[in-house]
Amino acid sequence: MYLQLHFTSGTELRLYRLDSCYGSVRRSCLNGDHRDRGEGYGLFPWGRGVRAMSAVVVRGVVSWCVPAIDPYVTGGRGSLAATLDGVLSKEPQWLLDCFGVSDRGTPISRRLFARSNPGRKRVGPVAVALAPRVPRDRVALWLNGELVISQHRLLRLMTELEQVWDA
DSSP, rough: OEEEEEESSSOOOOEEEEEEETEEEEEEEEEOOTOOOOOOOOOOSSHHHHHHHHHHHHHHHHHHTTSSSSSSSESTTSHHHHHHHHHHOOOOOHHHHHHHHTTTTTHHHHHHEEEEEEOOOOOOOOOEEEEEOOGGGGGGEEEEEOOOOOOHHHHHHHHHHHHHHHH
């Protein structure tokens, strides 16, 4: 299993490529704005759902390096957590393109993310995190072609992805 998120910065931080492998299922997806995609690439739209998914993955990586950072994002309607929870509940095509389905037909995204109060079926906030079963050494974050490994750069990446919900 591995997961690689490739970001680019410029006027705005964006995810432009996601590579994943779970068991025998290997996937590579590009941002839908990427016009010159090659054969075998899926597409995802850069929007709130992809941004929330990216933010949760980055927060998970940061929490491994900085134990004081909670791996879970929590919130009610309109929050980052509720946005990703809604995506995980609806399982849009882009999510299946990014992660695929298991041999049993189950979306692999269900194994990659842990949720509390999914679908906000109970009173209170939802919480979402990168699942504890995801191996720490198999997740890589890239920014402008460089592997992001310093705590400072990881924290900046997390802050920038999450700031849209704080505004």
